Amino acid sequence: MARDRDRIAGDRPPLLGITMGDPAGIGPEVVAKALAKASVRRGCRLLVIGSFPVMERALKLLRSPLKAVKVTDVGLVSAGPKQVPVWDPLPQPLDSFEIGKAAPETGAASVSFITEAVRLAEAGLIDAMVTAPINKEAMHMGGYRYPGHTELLADLTKSTEVGMMILGGPLKIMFTTTHVALRELPEKLTVTAIVKAIRLADLALRESFCIRKPRIGVAALNPHAGEHGLFGDEEQTTIQPAVAQARLAGIDASDPLPADTLFGKAARGAYDGVVALYHDQGLIPLKLVAFGTCVNMTVGLPIIRTSVDHGTAYDIAGRGVAEPGSLLEAIKLAAQLVRIRRQAARTGSRRTSR
Ligand SMILES: NC(=O)c1ccc[n+]([C@@H]2O[C@H](COP(=O)([O-])OP(=O)(O)OC[C@H]3O[C@@H](n4cnc5c(N)ncnc54)[C@H](O)[C@@H]3O)[C@@H](O)[C@H]2O)c1
């Protein structure tokens, strides 16, 4: 069905739903700044999914030349060059909350925007969703106990094999685990979890980045890859067996490699993608080389979702100083992924370059 829809969509400019994120954070500001760039509107149409009064307030704060307009039918989104179409799914207007502070009502609202975007994407009313940052503490206060968008989206779309990939500069990194306390990490790093991450990295590199046979670098957990068991044995007991399984499935995955040099090698072109074992292992190199322009994408969903590389930045929210660079890149990538998916639907195959 999705394939038929893609075929019918043809070359119509993609309609991207941009969720506003946590209203108390910098999400509304970066959305307002990004939409003010003429370049971002070239080749795609944009619909903000969020609170209408909050969007109006963000545009006012920035003294933006743009004006928010309320959309009443998502099937008929049209906007002039100075307009920001907003689809507000909240039953009551959200207007009294404190900027820069986690609260149940803003946390719950940020989940409503995501839920609505998924509904619209599954109904074929938007072609992809791009998410501005949520605050996980606020989301929990609002009653939604998810570690992040990734797991919420997996649940909403009933998807079983989903993972977080973040792209920045020369790096494309797939995460085996996402938001996990370090003390709980060893028990989460199972053979199954690592094979899944390698498989999802391979899938994304082939289908979204058109690499025929991706070379995947797999990170070790311990210093010097454990040095034959001297500094930990997860490399031998878990990571190497996962690599062996992935290879049986035809995937070009490396042995577990010392993480202190792997990311540099990947950045210089030795690997098309890297499988990191935990959040900061992959995010430190990514954000060191490309914070502000990285893009997070969820792999394994039936819908397209990209996101920013930053959080709600409560420390600067409401001051008008937040940079929109990562959101601009996330929008660009979402539009590109829509085109790749449409092309694949037209030819009935995935286009690959190597
Ligand atoms: N995509 C997402 O939804 C997403 C991503 C990362 C973090 N988060 C959440 O955001 C909250 C805060 O997380 P954090 O403090 O670790 O990270 P953060 O990215 O919000 O802030 C880290 C630092 O970077 C600065 N910064 C962030 N984005 C910026 C921008 N666009 N322009 C200028 N400066 C910017 C902040 O001012 C702060 O000093 C947490 O709840 C976290 O879970 C959400």
Ligand SMILES: N[C@H](C(=O)O)[C@H](O)COP(=O)(O)O
């Ligand atoms: N780990 C991500 C980052 O630091 O950029 C982020 O928290 C987003 O995760 P979700 O897309 O699952 O919300």
